[in-house]
Amino acid sequence: MISxxxxxxxVFLHAFRKRATIQYPEHKDYLPPRWRGRIILxxxxxxxxxxxxxxxxxxxxxxxxxxxxxTEDRQGRRYPxxxxxxxSRCIFCGYCEEACPTDAIQLTPDxxxxxxxxxNLVYEKEDLLISGPGKYHDYNFYRVAGVAIGGKDKGxxxxxxxxxxxxxxxx
Amino acid sequence: MYSAVxxxxxxxxxxxxxxxxxxxxxxxERRLLALWQDRYxxxxxxxxxxxxxxxxxxxxxxKEDWVPPFADAAVFVVAPAAIIVPVLLTFAIITYxxxxxxxxxxxxxxxxxxxxxxxxxxxxxxxxxxxxxYSLLGSMRAAAQMLSYEVFMSLSLMGVVMLAxxxxxxxxxxxxxxxxxVVPQFSGMLIFLTAGIAETRRxxxxxxxxxxxxxxxxxxxxxxxxxxxxxxxEYLGITLISVLICVxxxxxxxxxxxxxxxxxxxxxxxxxxxxxxxxxxFPRPRYDQLMSFGWKVMLPLALLNxxxxxxxxxxxx
Numbered sequence: 022m023i024s025x026x027x028x029x030x031x032v033f034l035h036a037f038r039k040r041a042t043i044q045y046p047e048h049k050d051y052l053p054p055r056w057r058g059r060i061i062l063x064x065x066x067x068x069x070x071x072x073x074x075x076x077x078x079x080x081x082x083x084x085x086x087x088x089x090x091x092t093e094d095r096q097g098r099r100y101p102x103x104x105x106x107x108x109s110r111c112i113f114c115g116y117c118e119e120a121c122p123t124d125a126i127q128l129t130p131d132x133x134x135x136x137x138x139x140x141n142l143v144y145e146k147e148d149l150l151i152s153g154p155g156k157y158h159d160y161n162f163y164r165v166a167g168v169a170i171g172g173k174d175k176g177x178x179x180x181x182x183x184x185x186x187x188x189x190x191x192x
Numbered sequence: 193m194y195s196a197v198x199x200x201x202x203x204x205x206x207x208x209x210x211x212x213x214x215x216x217x218x219x220x221e222r223r224l225l226a227l228w229q230d231r232y233x234x235x236x237x238x239x240x241x242x243x244x245x246x247x248x249x250x251x252x253x254x255k256e257d258w259v260p261p262f263a264d265a266a267v268f269v270v271a272p273a274a275i276i277v278p279v280l281l282t283f284a285i286i287t288y289x290x291x292x293x294x295x296x297x298x299x300x301x302x303x304x305x306x307x308x309x310x311x312x313x314x315x316x317x318x319x320x321x322x323x324x325x326y327s328l329l330g331s332m333r334a335a336a337q338m339l340s341y342e343v344f345m346s347l348s349l350m351g352v353v354m355l356a357x358x359x360x361x362x363x364x365x366x367x368x369x370x371x372x373x374v375v376p377q378f379s380g381m382l383i384f385l386t387a388g389i390a391e392t393r394r395x396x397x398x399x400x401x402x403x404x405x406x407x408x409x410x411x412x413x414x415x416x417x418x419x420x421x422x423x424x425x426e427y428l429g430i431t432l433i434s435v436l437i438c439v440x441x442x443x444x445x446x447x448x449x450x451x452x453x454x455x456x457x458x459x460x461x462x463x464x465x466x467x468x469x470x471x472x473x474f475p476r477p478r479y480d481q482l483m484s485f486g487w488k489v490m491l492p493l494a495l496l497n498x499x500x501x502x503x504x505x506x507x508x509x
Contacts, residue, residue, distance in 0.1 A: 029469055029473045032228050032473040035227070041231060
């Protein structure tokens, strides 16, 4: 009987505690840099698209919300002719970011993407591309990768030696 | 003519006051529960979220008024009315301040007990007409719970009746001029409070609608305004029991300085908040615990209270 009143008193004292609620539109909570929110496509430090249209993100995506089409420019750089993410399907799992070999696709700390029209949640490449390098400031895929493109032959990448000519070793 | 106008004003005043208080309780309960759970509660619509009541009303009025095809349509429609009318009728016999009462019944307390018995019909009919197993289980529980808690509710009030020598609520309040009955009838107050919670089917005694096990109990099949009537009835019940506790045990309108109505309102509000604190604190007991608590603890206590009070009254007269 006494304990009943004790617990009532304890509950009453909660009236003077700090509130757990964050009053959202006025006060916004801190979102850590690794927060998995709206997906973007980043550019390399030269300002060119990082995406090489390898389809790994589309393959990794558990809800199949990414679709793209690979193509190649005159220099031999692969890039997506279109890149589409359906955010009404996306579950923000971050697998696409994990799968991406060129750090092109990244998740950002932004979740405020409500729309009245469902169709507006389908983001095209223009909506996804940002002008900067995102989380990885210095990474430039074509500068470190061995693949040859126009203006950079095999062996032209950073810390890459010239390819060995097997005929040179011939007796 | 003049008295007829006065009584008409009183009647509509009481009805409007009771209904608006019970509507306001929707907001108050949510805010207070939030307060005791370290939250804010509804605070967006209007000042302090007060217009939340209005928003809820608009929402519930615009809902589809749906009668399930398997339900007994006539009884299904009548049941919400049958549950709310007895409670509203009981507000008629309460003397809110000297001269402010709809009906100055000399058997007011008996009328209240009769009406609280009638309220069982609404619950039982609602559960029965719904033709759904959870509704039926809920209404069976409600019937058993309300009947057994009524027994000692009326017994606990007999101590007050003996001390005041009257069933008239006006006389009972006037008899508390020197000393509120909460002092000589403390156990009676506790028993009445417990029974009152059970009668209004409030937590911790809300087994008839225990949402964890019975979906929503007797009103599981109801929607729209018919559901709202059950809701309003619950809040009317809280208001009624709070007013009655004040009138029977805490001196009704009596108090210094402030006008009588203000005193009754303050005391009532205190007990309404107490009811909500009870809800915030206690978990629901098991059904057999509820029944055995009623019959094995509260009933003997009420009888003991009756005998001791009777003896003392007899000895001092």
